[in-house]
Amino acid sequence: xxxxxxxxxxxxxxxxxxxxxxxxxxxxxxxxxxxxxxxxxxxxxxxxxxxxxxxxxxxxxxxxxxxxxxxxxxxxxxxxxxxxxxxxxxxxxxxxxxxxxxxxxxxxxxxxxxxxxxxxxxxxxxxxxxxxxxxxxxxxxxxxxxxxxxxxxxxxxxxxxxxxxxxxxxxxxxxxxxxxxxxxxxxxxxxxxxxxxxxxxxxxxxxxxxxxxxxxxxxxxxxxxxxxxxxxxxxxxxxxxxxxxxxxxxxxxxxxxxxxxxxxxxxxxxxxxxxxxxxxxxxxxxxxxxxxxxxxxxxxxxxxxxxxxxxxxxxxxxxxxxxxxxxxxxxxxxxxxxxxxxxxxxxxxxxxxxxxxxxxxxxxxxxxxxxxxxxxxxxxxxxxxxxxxxxxxxxxxxxxxxxxxxxxxxxxxxxxxxxxxxxxxxxxxxxxxxxxxxxxxxxxxxxxxxxxxxxxxxxxxxxxxxxxxxxxxxxxxxxxxxxxxxxxxxxxxxxxxxxxxxxxxxxxxxxxxxxxxxxxxxxxxxxxxxxxxxxxxxxxxxxxxxxxxxxxxxxxxxxxxxxxxxxxxxxxxxxxxxxxxx
Amino acid sequence: xxxxxxxxxxxxxxxxxxxxxxxxxxxxxxxxxxxxxxxxxxxxxxxxxxxxxxxxxxxxxxxxxxxxxxxxxxxxxxxxxxxxxxxxxxxxxxxxxxxxxxxxxxxxxxxxxxxxxxxxxxxxxxxxxxxxxxxxxxxxxxxxxxxxxxxxxxxxxxxx
Numbered sequence: 001x002x003x004x005x006x007x008x009x010x011x012x013x014x015x016x017x018x019x020x021x022x023x024x025x026x027x028x029x030x031x032x033x034x035x036x037x038x039x040x041x042x043x044x045x046x047x048x049x050x051x052x053x054x055x056x057x058x059x060x061x062x063x064x065x066x067x068x069x070x071x072x073x074x075x076x077x078x079x080x081x082x083x084x085x086x087x088x089x090x091x092x093x094x095x096x097x098x099x100x101x102x103x104x105x106x107x108x109x110x111x112x113x114x115x116x117x118x119x120x121x122x123x124x125x126x127x128x129x130x131x132x133x134x135x136x137x138x139x140x141x142x143x144x145x146x147x148x149x150x151x152x153x154x155x156x157x158x159x160x161x162x163x164x165x166x167x168x169x170x171x172x173x174x175x176x177x178x179x180x181x182x183x184x185x186x187x188x189x190x191x192x193x194x195x196x197x198x199x200x201x202x203x204x205x206x207x208x209x210x211x212x213x214x215x216x217x218x219x220x221x222x223x224x225x226x227x228x229x230x231x232x233x234x235x236x237x238x239x240x241x242x243x244x245x246x247x248x249x250x251x252x253x254x255x256x257x258x259x260x261x262x263x264x265x266x267x268x269x270x271x272x273x274x275x276x277x278x279x280x281x282x283x284x285x286x287x288x289x290x291x292x293x294x295x296x297x298x299x300x301x302x303x304x305x306x307x308x309x310x311x312x313x314x315x316x317x318x319x320x321x322x323x324x325x326x327x328x329x330x331x332x333x334x335x336x337x338x339x340x341x342x343x344x345x346x347x348x349x350x351x352x353x354x355x356x357x358x359x360x361x362x363x364x365x366x367x368x369x370x371x372x373x374x375x376x377x378x379x380x381x382x383x384x385x386x387x388x389x390x391x392x393x394x395x396x397x398x399x400x401x402x403x404x405x406x407x408x409x410x411x412x413x414x415x416x417x418x419x420x421x422x423x424x425x426x427x428x429x430x431x432x433x434x435x436x437x438x439x440x441x442x443x444x445x446x447x448x449x450x451x452x453x454x455x456x457x458x459x460x461x462x463x464x465x466x467x468x469x470x471x472x473x474x475x476x477x478x479x480x481x482x483x484x485x486x487x488x489x490x491x492x493x494x495x496x497x498x499x500x501x502x503x504x505x506x507x508x509x510x511x512x513x514x515x516x517x518x519x520x521x522x523x524x525x526x527x528x529x530x531x532x533x534x535x536x537x538x539x540x541x542x543x544x545x546x547x548x549x550x551x552x553x554x555x556x557x558x559x560x561x562x563x564x565x566x567x568x569x570x571x572x573x574x575x576x577x578x579x580x581x582x
Numbered sequence: 583x584x585x586x587x588x589x590x591x592x593x594x595x596x597x598x599x600x601x602x603x604x605x606x607x608x609x610x611x612x613x614x615x616x617x618x619x620x621x622x623x624x625x626x627x628x629x630x631x632x633x634x635x636x637x638x639x640x641x642x643x644x645x646x647x648x649x650x651x652x653x654x655x656x657x658x659x660x661x662x663x664x665x666x667x668x669x670x671x672x673x674x675x676x677x678x679x680x681x682x683x684x685x686x687x688x689x690x691x692x693x694x695x696x697x698x699x700x701x702x703x704x705x706x707x708x709x710x711x712x713x714x715x716x717x718x719x720x721x722x723x724x725x726x727x728x729x730x731x732x733x734x735x736x737x738x739x740x741x742x
Binding site: 067170230234495566575 | 662663665
């Protein structure tokens, strides 16, 4: 009997040993089989998952540290259709908290597209609303019987960042906006999109919790500090809006720049848009060039360009301030008769009189005396027809026809001298005029003050775009322009400060010639004369109250200049002279 | 004589129960040894897993805190935006100052405010993110690494 048990035990042990050995052999066989590599590859596919870490988009500040563009967390709210218990309850809760139609939500959940496991009910939901709804779900979960799903089960919340603009429409034409896909459009957002967006990093993350993986430190996008002064920008926009109403203008732009270094302190343009509602863009703008008139919309600037003609002629020694010219009221250039703005003859004038009285005939005579080669050489060096290089998207180069171009005619030499037949953007004229305000050195306008990256701030240095005129010429013309403002008791004058400037009233070209009724009114000026801290450009489109720049753009300039003086704390000339004597 | 030898052999032969006990003892010793190795392995693996989970949780906390910072910064910016501050100033009966109401006086030593420098001091540079192998390696991984380690490094490690 005992032997029988022993035999059976032996057989059983043998079978178990055989099974064990077979399993081991099978394992070894699989490990060494030709398919082993495929199995390992399949296992590796499930062992790790690829995760993309997106950096937070860099913020944008004004020069005084006010946030102009930041990020906030918003929520995507959806339902896991397999786990939803009570669609009515979910629809009602979401509808009430988010202000959506519960019936519509229920219809969506009841008839989801085929093979859809997760349904998005709402996206870009404010954190306040999302957290209130989340609390409702937590309360429902707590009230549910143990182990049972609550009525709001299946409701899911996914946070994600969204671009936000705390100042709304303020400086919208400079900042631009970011689409839901994270791409920047217009202004700074487009120009510095790569810097702001940073670089996403993809890493292999093991699924096995035993294998801890490094979470990569994704550096955030570069933070930008702009040269804009928020308060000055707001004041400028307010003045521009008031001016459009007061003078019945169709649109306009005002730019304030520091002529010493090219920093743009304010850049207002119409129309503007609330950047938090960027989807309204197509209803506000007809085309991209309207987004920022100051850099994207070339126009015939009119008499403001006379300062460049005079600068060129003085520098070229074609004229001096005391050179006289007998104005007969008209001049024939290239077969075209050019007349003054009032069709009158102004008699004997020196160059101060020519610029002060804004005489087209005198300017045409000057350019013809210089000759086309000299005149266009200077205009070219002033940057007309070229991009200024301002760090804003969609800059337009304007158009300066030169001898040799198929559409250039000899009469252009005359008309170009007083700003007709040439197209330039306000920022181009400012850059050119900076040479006069800045002792001959022309500055490149820019909006970026500094970049902050990896805990370090990199300030952007001023860049100069050459010296088209000499220091002496710049100083001479400076005095002439300031004197002309004083002599004519211009509406652009600012009490207590010596200001240099020039008005411009330009006819508007149309398909059938120039518009006989409407004009573009402009003014460019800078001050204080002995130490220019601001240069202001005003452009009002088709003002109906008066067609003259001297009656519309000039007083707007004075208003902006006074506001700038207050904001920048610039003392009057007498006080500054006292400070200099100390 | 032969019988005497048999008796002596029998006298010095281990008792069967004693042999059995030695076998069982040896087997239990092996089982105990294996159990200790298994326990050690489980302990190390569990701790590595916990540390890994902690790192993942802390990483998630960092991201959440950064998002929260950005949210709060944006809220402050909204509360102190130009339009909000202007409205509050008007509600408190403040008025915009006009240029003819301002009087400049010479103050020796006055320094005009300069544009903001967001970074007051160079921030510490974050070190390269590395998790020590001790926190991420299982016992088998460690054995595997040691086995595949070049001989010279392995010997150097052993000598230290």
